[in-house]
Amino acid sequence: MSPVFLITGADGQLGLELARALAPYGKVWALGRSECDLADASKLNATLENIRPDFVFNAAAFTAVDLAESQQVAAYRVNAAAPAEIADWAEKNNAILLHYSTDYVFDGKSTTPYLETSPTHALSIYGDSKLKGELAVLDRSAKAFVLRTSWMHSPHGHNFLKTMLRLMSDRESINVVADQYGIPTAASLVANLSALVVQRCLQKDDVEFGLYHVSSSGLSTWHEYARQILLLGKKYNLPLLCKADGVKAIPGSEYPLPAKRPAYSALNSAKFEKAFGVYMPPWLEEVEQTVRIIAEAHYEK
Secondary structure, eight states: OOOEEEEESTTSHHHHHHHHHHGGGSEEEEEOTTTSOTTOHHHHHHHHHHHOOSEEEEOOOOOOTTGGGTOHHHHHIIIIIHHHHHHHHHHHTTOEEEEEEEGGGSOSOOSSOBOTTSOOOOSSHHHHHHHHHHHHHHHHOTTEEEEEEOSEEOSSSSOHHHHHHHHHHHOSOEEEEOSOEEOOEEHHHHHHHHHHHHHHHHTTOOOOOEEEEOOOBSOEEHHHHHHHHHHHHHHTTOOOOSOTTOEEEEOGGGSOOSSOOOSBOOBOOHHHHHHHTOOOOBHHHHHHHHHHHHHHHHHHO
16 A cells, blocks of 8 residues: 655645655645644644645745744744644654754854754754754654755745846846855755655665755855856846846845854765765756756746
């Protein structure tokens, strides 16, 4: 009998990719916020009881980093309390839980990629709420994976890459922060790695549950990321107004936001690579693939 998969946050960029990646392995219930709102505890539990999944993929989150500073109750409800409730249900019903977290659980004081064992110290409500969520999942469910990732992009949903392309289509130049370091990571990569986890679990391989980092390889700043987006957009003939030298580097102090970001949040994915026998692709290859898909869709209209 095929396993049953439940995806929360299915209308987000990761949720959409998970639905695609998991389809070959079983019955997929992909539920968006209107169908499974993590802000409502009773409806969340009813959904779990009605579907009774073998695997739960919690891709839903309160991801508005700056808005979380003023909507703390909502952020902690969705990012911390709801994952705890899902983990309780999974533990009680012998289900496997894959929960997704963020590089923003770190304070950015490191100068080398963070390990799963690195001390956490979130600088924002968003980061702290996600940290409390992942701790609750690992504490309450013995068969859980927490996958931390970073700077996610995809042709779908809201993300930095799509925002940059939109701005570049309207402006000759843009200012982008150049003193924050991290690793752009494709939602499709995270989804494919999640499907690999499922495959190993179904094969009853000796898989170690717990916390893993999953991101592309390499390192970038927001400025370098934006500069490459511009170059790739022009390579694939997107109608961009931004000039070739139009991506201007600025310090984060010149672009103040309500939520503080870590200055350095690169993740070391060696633990996952070793456990599952894979190598993470360079971030620029993944970014090019996303830009290419966006360009193809643009010219199909």
